[in-house]
Amino acid sequence: xxxxxxxxxxxxxxxxxxxxxxxxxxxxxxxxxxxxxxxxxxxxxxxxxxxxxxxxxxxxxxxxxxxxxxxxxxxxxxxxxxxxxxxxxxxxxxxxxxxxxxxxxxxxxxxxxxxxxxxxxxx
Amino acid sequence: xxxxxxxxxxxxxxxxxxxxxxxxxxxxxxxxxxxxxxxxxxxxxxxxxxxxxxxxxxxxxxxxxxxxxxxxxxxxxxxxxxxxxxxxxxxxxxxxxxxxxxxxxxxxxxxxxxxxxxxxxxxxxxxxxxxxxxxxxxxxxxxxxxxxxxxxxxxxxxxxxxxxxxxxxxxxxxxxxxxxxxxxxxxxxxxxxxxxxxxxxxxxxxxxxxxxxxxxxxxxxxxxxxxxxxxxxxxxxxxxxxxxxxxxxxxxxxxxxxxxxxxxxxxxxxxxxxxxxxxxxxxxxxxxxxxxxxxxxxxxxxxxxxxxxxxxxxxxxxxxxxxxxxxxxxxxxxxxxxxxxxxxxxxxxxxxxxxxxxxxxxxxxxxxxxxxxxxxxxxxxxxxxxxxxxxxxxxxxxxxxxxxxxxxxxxxxxxxxxxxxxxxxxxxxxxxxxxxxxxxxxxxxxxxxxxxxxxxxxxxxxxxxxxxxxxxxxxxxxxxxxxxxxxxxxxxxxxxxxxxxxxxxxxxxxxxxxxxxxxxxxxxxxxxxxxxxxxxxxxxxxxxxxxxxxxxxxxxxxxxxxxxxxxxxxxxxxxxxxxxxxxxxxxxxxxxxx
Numbered sequence: 001x002x003x004x005x006x007x008x009x010x011x012x013x014x015x016x017x018x019x020x021x022x023x024x025x026x027x028x029x030x031x032x033x034x035x036x037x038x039x040x041x042x043x044x045x046x047x048x049x050x051x052x053x054x055x056x057x058x059x060x061x062x063x064x065x066x067x068x069x070x071x072x073x074x075x076x077x078x079x080x081x082x083x084x085x086x087x088x089x090x091x092x093x094x095x096x097x098x099x100x101x102x103x104x105x106x107x108x109x110x111x112x113x114x115x116x117x118x119x120x121x122x123x
Numbered sequence: 124x125x126x127x128x129x130x131x132x133x134x135x136x137x138x139x140x141x142x143x144x145x146x147x148x149x150x151x152x153x154x155x156x157x158x159x160x161x162x163x164x165x166x167x168x169x170x171x172x173x174x175x176x177x178x179x180x181x182x183x184x185x186x187x188x189x190x191x192x193x194x195x196x197x198x199x200x201x202x203x204x205x206x207x208x209x210x211x212x213x214x215x216x217x218x219x220x221x222x223x224x225x226x227x228x229x230x231x232x233x234x235x236x237x238x239x240x241x242x243x244x245x246x247x248x249x250x251x252x253x254x255x256x257x258x259x260x261x262x263x264x265x266x267x268x269x270x271x272x273x274x275x276x277x278x279x280x281x282x283x284x285x286x287x288x289x290x291x292x293x294x295x296x297x298x299x300x301x302x303x304x305x306x307x308x309x310x311x312x313x314x315x316x317x318x319x320x321x322x323x324x325x326x327x328x329x330x331x332x333x334x335x336x337x338x339x340x341x342x343x344x345x346x347x348x349x350x351x352x353x354x355x356x357x358x359x360x361x362x363x364x365x366x367x368x369x370x371x372x373x374x375x376x377x378x379x380x381x382x383x384x385x386x387x388x389x390x391x392x393x394x395x396x397x398x399x400x401x402x403x404x405x406x407x408x409x410x411x412x413x414x415x416x417x418x419x420x421x422x423x424x425x426x427x428x429x430x431x432x433x434x435x436x437x438x439x440x441x442x443x444x445x446x447x448x449x450x451x452x453x454x455x456x457x458x459x460x461x462x463x464x465x466x467x468x469x470x471x472x473x474x475x476x477x478x479x480x481x482x483x484x485x486x487x488x489x490x491x492x493x494x495x496x497x498x499x500x501x502x503x504x505x506x507x508x509x510x511x512x513x514x515x516x517x518x519x520x521x522x523x524x525x526x527x528x529x530x531x532x533x534x535x536x537x538x539x540x541x542x543x544x545x546x547x548x549x550x551x552x553x554x555x556x557x558x559x560x561x562x563x564x565x566x567x568x569x570x571x572x573x574x575x576x577x578x579x580x581x582x583x584x585x586x587x588x589x590x591x592x593x594x595x596x597x598x599x600x601x602x603x604x605x606x607x608x609x610x611x612x613x614x615x616x617x618x619x620x621x622x623x624x625x626x627x628x629x630x631x632x633x634x635x636x637x638x639x640x641x642x643x644x645x646x647x648x649x650x651x652x653x654x655x656x657x658x659x660x661x662x663x664x665x666x667x668x669x670x671x672x673x674x675x676x677x678x679x680x681x682x683x684x685x686x687x688x689x690x691x692x693x694x695x696x697x698x699x700x701x702x703x704x705x706x707x708x709x710x711x712x713x714x715x716x717x
Binding site: 011012013014015017018021022025035037038041056058059084105106107108109110 | 567571574575578609612613614616619622623626627630655656658659660662663
């Protein structure tokens with residue numbers, strides 16, 4: 001079996017750099033995107049096993065991304081949302097739109113890995 | 124040992140080095156290794172090619188030019204020194220010529236009478252063809268001196284062919300010529316090799332065919348010759364129904380300074396170096412080329428090149444093929460773009476592309492001319508090739524950022540590069556390059572980047588819907604920073620942590636600048652966005668004091684927008700940051716010594 005494929009959408013390079021490193025070390029294949037439009041583009045050619053997306057991104061927010069994946073692409077790919085602290089309202093909306101889980105900043109990479117594994121096992 | 128053999132070996136060594144997986148090395152070590160190798164190579168080249176006395180005197184060149192004698196049949200016998208001279212001279216001619224072209228361009232924008240305009244156009248046409256000849260000469264001498272660098276990257280064969288066909292199609296004007304390309308199913312789409320050299324060869328051969336075919340067809344076909352493990356050998360053939368080449372001329376067709384007939388030269392122009400360049404490139408890539416022709420019936424060029432099989436993953440990363448979105452096309456319409464690019468083919472390609480999207484395009488490889496354009500014309504965006512001969516893209520960007528004109532200083536610069544290393548990324552940040560795109564890119568990728576930066580230009584980012592939690596913790600003083608948590612997150616990899624710290628520092632400095640600028644411009648939306656962006660990095664590096672300041676900045680932007688208060692907070696950040704930086708540096712030192 002090949003590596004599980006993750007799509008990581010995060011516009012903060014610092015965080016993205018760290019997460020990318022940890023996810024790859026964790027045995028995943030990671031495609032990194034720094035904005036929502038790019039994510040959308042990647043999704044036409046790349047079918048990830050799971051999507052991790054920051055809720056706030058230029059041009060195409062995490063919310064729009066969830067909506068796009070669920071409604072337009074009709075995919076049930078698990079989506080984990082990265083939210084900023086104090087953004088609970090948005091997290092609720094994200095769940096309503098079809099997000100599977102969320103993790104708030106500051107992020108612990110180890111926690112994210114656990115959450116990813118949990119979502120992947122559900123599939 | 125023949126210096127050229129040595130050089131080609133060096134090139135091979137360099138390739139191997141590039142291919143080598145640096146996973147075990149840290150980015151800094153790898154960059155260092157690469158750098159020192161480059162320095163070594165350059166100094167070696169200097170030693171080999173430094174003219175000793177009056178080598179490369181005019182007479183020597185004359186001999187080469189006139190000679191059709193048999194002892195010069197192989198064009199690579201020329202002494203390296205002569206080639207170096209040619210390279211040097213061509214380079215020096217290019218600079219003033221660029222000036223001529225550029226100023227003719229500017230002249231055209233003045234109000235000219237019809238006859239004046241015609242004359243300026245004539246100057247331009249002549250300069251352009253002179254430039255083309257010089258470029259070819261330069262390239263040829265570089266090739267035969269073994270100075271040309273070859274890439275080894277993943278690329279998509281289909282998109283290379285598509286690009287070439289697209290360009291050649293634009294060369295066919297009011298002629299009844301059919302252009303056709305077929306790639307055999309057995310040929311893998313993903314290859315590893317030098318895509319820009321391949322497109323150069325194809326463009327030259329197919330472009331030549333277009334010149335010589337008045338009516339009929341040109342057919343490019345690509346087949347798999349053989350495959351040995353990862354090694355792939357491809358046969359390319361270009362068949363046309365053109366005027367053909369006589370047997371006599373066929374013999375010398377790949378020699379330098381030889382075009383079929385002198386009257387052909389007069390009719391079709393060019394330096395006559397095209398095919399010699401093609402042959403040199405193919406030789407250097409380890410392939411071979413042959414030609415078949417019958418006068419009046421047509422010509423077939425056939426060449427073989429070795430490649431390695433590429434991985435599909437890498438190609439997906441490089442060019443995703445999606446259909447062009449009409450909204451995006453509308454968005455870039457009328458955009459004014461300045462392209463810094465030295466490769467003639469890429470110049471043509473990008474100019475053509477942008478033109479088809481109805482962008483106004485300026486292309487140059489001359490920094491000063493480009494800057495002049497920026498300062499005298501309304502230009503919205505810059506595409507910057509990082510590797511240019513006289514001045515690198517980094518240096519040009521630095522000049523742009525130093526401009527006295529605010530709009531020029533702020534212009535989005537998108538770097539274009541075939542080989543984008545981690546070191547380049549850092550350098551981009553340092554030089555305030557906004558984004559980058561990897562060569563070869565698909566039109567969609569380019570379009571997406573253009574749209575992205577067009578939007579950013581107008582700062583249409585909406586920033587709302589985030590509720591601020593007013594209950595902030597009271598943070599302890601800045602000078603106590605504990606990076607062991609983040610180091611744990613980095614699995615104890617010190618070099619990764621240091622890389623992140625470097626990014627962190629750049630982000631912080633950038634933040635200080637952006638906030639200052641936008642406070643002056645009263646653009647609080649941008650201030651808030653910058654504040655949001657930097658927060659997670661501050662949290663990651665445990666910079667609690669800075670985090671608190673930034674959170675307050677964010678909050679005020681969204682509520683009353685009190686300028687005085689914002690200025691005060693910005694000052695706090697500016698004063699606090701050096702202390703934090705010092706604390707971080709000390710932590711790093713301590714962790715290293717642990």
